[in-house]
Amino acid sequence: MTVNRRYPDPDIVIVGGGLMGACLAWGLSQQGLRVCVLDEGDIALRASRANFALVWVQGKGVGFPAYTAWTKGAAGAWPGLAADLKSETGIDVGLDQPGGFTLCLSDRELQASVDALERLHNQPHAVAHPYEVLDHSQTKLRLPAIGPEVSGAIYCPLDGHVNSLRFFRALHAALKVRGVDYRPGHAVAAVEPKEGGFLLKGPWGEVRAPKVVLAAGLGNAHLASMVGLEAPMKPSRGQIIVTEKASPFLRYPVVTVRQTDEGGVMIGDSEEANGASLAIDHGISSVMADRAVRMFPILADLNVVRTWSAFRVMTLDSYPVYEQSQTCPGAFIAMAHSGVTLAPQHAYILARAIAAGAIPQDVSVFGTRRFHVPARA
Amino acid sequence: MFRRAPDRMRDQVTFTFDGNPIVAAAGDSVAAALLAAGIQACRTTPVSGAPRGPYCMMGVCFECLVRIDGVGNRQGCLVPVREGMKVETQKGSYALPAEAGQ
Amino acid sequence: MMVGVESAQIGRIDDLAGDYDVVVIGAGPSGLRAATTASEFGAQVLLVDENQTPGGQIYRSVLRAQEADRRRLGEDYWRGRAIAEAFLRSDAHYSPMTTAWSIVPFHGESGEIIGHEVGISAAGKTRLIRTKQIVLGTGALERPFPVPGWTLPGVMTAGAAQIALKASGLIPEGRVVIAGTGPLLYLLAAQLIDAGATISAVLDTTPKANWRKALRYLPEFLASPYAIKGMKLLCSVLRRTKVVRWVSSLSAEGEGALKEVVWRANGREQRVPADILLLHQGIVPNINFSNALGCEHEWDERQLAFRPRVDKWYRTSVPGIAITGDGAGIQGAEAAALQGALAGLGCAVRLGLIDIESGERRAAPLRSQLRKASRGRAFLEVLYRPAESFRIPQNPNTIVCRCEEISAGQIRSSVDAGAIGPNQMKVFLRTGMGPCQGRLCGLTVTELIANERGVGPNEVGYYRLRFPIKPLRLSELASLPQSEAAKAAVLADLADTHPPKNGRGERL
Numbered sequence: 006m007t008v009n010r011r012y013p014d015p016d017i018v019i020v021g022g023g024l025m026g027a028c029l030a031w032g033l034s035q036q037g038l039r040v041c042v043l044d045e046g047d048i049a050l051r052a053s054r055a056n057f058a059l060v061w062v063q064g065k066g067v068g069f070p071a072y073t074a075w076t077k078g079a080a081g082a083w084p085g086l087a088a089d090l091k092s093e094t095g096i097d098v099g100l101d102q103p104g105g106f107t108l109c110l111s112d113r114e115l116q117a118s119v120d121a122l123e124r125l126h127n128q129p130h131a132v133a134h135p136y137e138v139l140d141h142s143q144t145k146l147r148l149p150a151i152g153p154e155v156s157g158a159i160y161c162p163l164d165g166h167v168n169s170l171r172f173f174r175a176l177h178a179a180l181k182v183r184g185v186d187y188r189p190g191h192a193v194a195a196v197e198p199k200e201g202g203f204l205l206k207g208p209w210g211e212v213r214a215p216k217v218v219l220a221a222g223l224g225n226a227h228l229a230s231m232v233g234l235e236a237p238m239k240p241s242r243g244q245i246i247v248t249e250k251a252s253p254f255l256r257y258p259v260v261t262v263r264q265t266d267e268g269g270v271m272i273g274d275s276e277e278a279n280g281a282s283l284a285i286d287h288g289i290s291s292v293m294a295d296r297a298v299r300m301f302p303i304l305a306d307l308n309v310v311r312t313w314s315a316f317r318v319m320t321l322d323s324y325p326v327y328e329q330s331q332t333c334p335g336a337f338i339a340m341a342h343s344g345v346t347l348a349p350q351h352a353y354i355l356a357r358a359i360a361a362g363a364i365p366q367d368v369s370v371f372g373t374r375r376f377h378v379p380a381r382a
Numbered sequence: 383m384f385r386r387a388p389d390r391m392r393d394q395v396t397f398t399f400d401g402n403p404i405v406a407a408a409g410d411s412v413a414a415a416l417l418a419a420g421i422q423a424c425r426t427t428p429v430s431g432a433p434r435g436p437y438c439m440m441g442v443c444f445e446c447l448v449r450i451d452g453v454g455n456r457q458g459c460l461v462p463v464r465e466g467m468k469v470e471t472q473k474g475s476y477a478l479p480a481e482a483g484q
Numbered sequence: 485m486m487v488g489v490e491s492a493q494i495g496r497i498d499d500l501a502g503d504y505d506v507v508v509i510g511a512g513p514s515g516l517r518a519a520t521t522a523s524e525f526g527a528q529v530l531l532v533d534e535n536q537t538p539g540g541q542i543y544r545s546v547l548r549a550q551e552a553d554r555r556r557l558g559e560d561y562w563r564g565r566a567i568a569e570a571f572l573r574s575d576a577h578y579s580p581m582t583t584a585w586s587i588v589p590f591h592g593e594s595g596e597i598i599g600h601e602v603g604i605s606a607a608g609k610t611r612l613i614r615t616k617q618i619v620l621g622t623g624a625l626e627r628p629f630p631v632p633g634w635t636l637p638g639v640m641t642a643g644a645a646q647i648a649l650k651a652s653g654l655i656p657e658g659r660v661v662i663a664g665t666g667p668l669l670y671l672l673a674a675q676l677i678d679a680g681a682t683i684s685a686v687l688d689t690t691p692k693a694n695w696r697k698a699l700r701y702l703p704e705f706l707a708s709p710y711a712i713k714g715m716k717l718l719c720s721v722l723r724r725t726k727v728v729r730w731v732s733s734l735s736a737e738g739e740g741a742l743k744e745v746v747w748r749a750n751g752r753e754q755r756v757p758a759d760i761l762l763l764h765q766g767i768v769p770n771i772n773f774s775n776a777l778g779c780e781h782e783w784d785e786r787q788l789a790f791r792p793r794v795d796k797w798y799r800t801s802v803p804g805i806a807i808t809g810d811g812a813g814i815q816g817a818e819a820a821a822l823q824g825a826l827a828g829l830g831c832a833v834r835l836g837l838i839d840i841e842s843g844e845r846r847a848a849p850l851r852s853q854l855r856k857a858s859r860g861r862a863f864l865e866v867l868y869r870p871a872e873s874f875r876i877p878q879n880p881n882t883i884v885c886r887c888e889e890i891s892a893g894q895i896r897s898s899v900d901a902g903a904i905g906p907n908q909m910k911v912f913l914r915t916g917m918g919p920c921q922g923r924l925c926g927l928t929v930t931e932l933i934a935n936e937r938g939v940g941p942n943e944v945g946y947y948r949l950r951f952p953i954k955p956l957r958l959s960e961l962a963s964l965p966q967s968e969a970a971k972a973a974v975l976a977d978l979a980d981t982h983p984p985k986n987g988r989g990e991r992l
Binding site: 022044046047048054110111113114117170173174177178180181187189190244246248249267272275276277284285286287288289290291292293294295296297298304305306307308309310311312313 | 589612904906907908912914917918944945950952955956959961965969971976
């Protein structure tokens with residue numbers, strides 16, 4: 006086993022080695038910083054391990070137009086990210102952005118989707134994204150495998166997906182190439198501001214650095230207040246079904262059904278606000294499986310090999326939080342549910358901002374101040 | 383590569399493997415019936431296309447996957463062979479009906 | 485409920501009750517005895533099993549066996565008949581050719597676990613069955629034997645050959661090589677020779693050093709019934725075929741199918757043409773259910789495997805879940821049957837069918853028989869401990885995960901890249917994510933990571949497994965009952981657009 010790089014005095018410590026932490030670590034190392042990533046062990050909540058791998062624009066940003074822009078920017082920057090990772094690690098992350106569908110199984114469902122998109126586009130300062138509303142036969146032309154119960158669809162040409170496991174692996178390979186000091190099995194119990202920097206402690210010992218980024222997903226909840234930050238979150242449990250590999254049948258990702266480039270079909274995703282445990286709820290699996298079979302009847306005999314549930318990194322209003330601490334400058338927090346879609350923004354823009362020591366104007370809308378002002382109607 | 387003890391030649395059933403008729407004993411699993419007929423490889427893998435054949439015969443290795451009566455990826459060692467059953471090599475991943483292809 | 489031998493077998497899972505006192509999974513000696521015993525005390529029992537007839541792997545097809553099978557397979561096999569017949573005489577319901585794929589708890593008002601729902605599937609139909617107590621009799625698996633070429637058609641486990649012999653009277657033909665270590669190796673060789681097979685060679689991979697280490701357990705072994713049986717077996721095999729000892733490396737070669745077996749012994753490489761290679765290096769607990777259930781497990785350094793923690797009634801750390809037989813640690817068929825009886829008795833006590841004092845009184849003789857049955861196992865475990873080089877592949881090209889075709893070298897380099905445990909390894913390489921769900925690579929991946937990191941397997945841990953632990957069709961999953969809350973979780977305020985379903989899941 007080769008000895009991994011160890012910085013006794015890193016310039017910056019990132020707490021969390023999921024998609025957020027890894028993107029930031031990679032970006033910060035490109036800025037010439039000596040980066041140390043402290044990650045948990047093999048068993049942890051790890052929302053990054055349970056994602057649905059969509060690069061998704063459609064419908065994003067109702068009540069928050071800046072988020073539509075941020076997401077559109079991310080989707081546009083993805084080809085560059087994929088190319089950079091490919092050239093640095095040789096790993097193809099399987100980015101495919103042919104546009105994506107929301108399939109509806111009743112006219113009312115279709116109408117609800119259309120209404121939501123209209124709300125998005127009619128709000129003040131709206132940022133538009135292209136979309137088409139399709140009826141059954143128009144949908145059938147592009148998705149021949151749909152069943153008779155599909156009443157229609159929304160199509161957005163900006164949507165796509167990646168192979169999220171290969172993306173995760175590519176990021177970690179890139180961290181190695183860049184000489185990032187990645188330390189798994191280093192869960193952080195405490196962060197203390199100390200002598201103009203930060204001291205991070207855990208059962209494994211301690212590390213000191215002038216800057217720290219909390220990218221610990223759900224773990225941010227207990228770390229944030231230690232350095233004058235906030236991590237306002239709400240519980241959100243999702244469940245996913247994965248099938249065995251099948252021959253290609255789905256050219257485009259559907260928001261609840263996608264076929265990976267390896268052939269497996271992923272079906273999701275549910276949301277519960279009160280799920281306290283990660284035990285699988287077969288009722289939810291049943292609804293998801295039933296809808297998938299009604300959308301694509303040819304999947305009926307396909308074998309399910311796995312179901313799983315995970316807690317999302319869901320902020321109170323479900324939009325990202327990026328912020329520098331006012332009371333402890335040099336401490337940053339970064340958390341977002343859409344760690345795949347937003348990856349290029351985190352790897353490039355946010356990492357540069359953190360390296361520069363200031364969150365720019367257009368990103369600062371994602372600060373926690375928004376939770377403290379009365380909502381504009 | 384296997385032969386059957388003469389005392390175990392009981393009620394016979396006939397099924398087909400890739401179109402060829404095979405005589406088996408009632409009660410045989412599909413995988414056992416294939417081994418008795420000298421067939422060692424019953425599938426190719428979805429990853430590399432390598433041939434594979436029954437390995438554990440007790441339902442845990444998923445190497446004896448075959449297509450049975452049109453349904454892919456059935457565990458041959460757990461399905462009893464039946465008269466007239468249509469068994470086929472499982473070629474790579476589960477083949478969805480062709481009309482769905484694009 | 486009075487159910488005769490014929491009617492005890494439930495033809496379709498639609499005919500099963502929705503609720504049982506006890507559900508037993510697996511019809512090997514432990515499951516059969518657990519079901520029979522619990523039923524004797526008046527519990528409503530359901531036993532589900534994947535095979536066509538009771539017996540598990542050790543007594544596979546024993547009720548269909550004839551005198552010729554008895555001669556081929558021996559008296560130890562034949563003994564399974566009595567256990568299977570006693571079960572069929574009991575009032576327990578029996579659902580053969582049925583796969584249990586999930587167990588999820590259901591909770592009482594204050595959040596405590598008051599029972600479990602078992603997901604079962606047969607002939608394309610699926611149901612959730614409620615029960616107060618569960619006994620897992622899910623037995624053992626062959627320990628992975630990752631050598632170059634072990635994925636070639638023609639290479640099988642020794643257990644597979646034995647199952648083919650028991651279930652269908654199949655006898656390997658052509659050039660047959662048996663390789664590995666453990667008592668089953670010689671038992672199988674003897675059974676196959678008795679059945680008329682020609683064995684080209686038995687390649688014994690037991691390391692020389694094991695003999696010295698096992699010596700201190702020899703007196704206890706000599707006093708056990710294993711000793712005489714073992715010596716007889718060994719002599720019978722040595723007399724009738726070529727046995728190569730001190731085999732230190734092994735590979736299977738061929739394009740598309742096995743052609744040759746290559747090995748190294750006493751510093752010399754040798755090869756023989758072969759049509760069938762049967763591999764065996766012991767068996768390990770099948771922990772897929774107990775792992776997915778979240779039961780606590782521990783690494784057993786002598787058995788080189790994880791096993792669930794159980795108490796004297798074979799209860800796991802999860803209330804209402806017992807595990808018995810080889811699934812709780814390898815002890816053999818005789819011990820498994822006794823453990824099954826104890827677990828069945830434990831269920832009767834917990835269901836209030838007998839009081840704890842009578843339970844203990846009835847358990848005492850079983851426990852003393854169990855101690856007797858376990859004598860001599862220490863010697864076998866130490867002697868037949870598979871060599872490290874056969875558990876932790878040194879050749880980087882050796883396939884470890886057969887489903888995703890991941891090699892030992894890829895796993896080692898991913899440890900270096902930060903995958904410090906099997907679950908991170910899944911993310912890096914997809915190991916264990918194929919249909920076998922890690923059954924054939926789990927222990928190898930754990931030991932490889934441990935080896936690479938220089939720590940113990942206990943620190944590395946095992947895959948965290950997920951339901952369904954056996955594949956089921958998407959349409960079967962779709963047929964399960966759907967609560968309003970479940971619909972709301974998927975569709976939020978559109979839940980009423982999802983067609984209503986009745987309790988069984990068929991659309992109204």
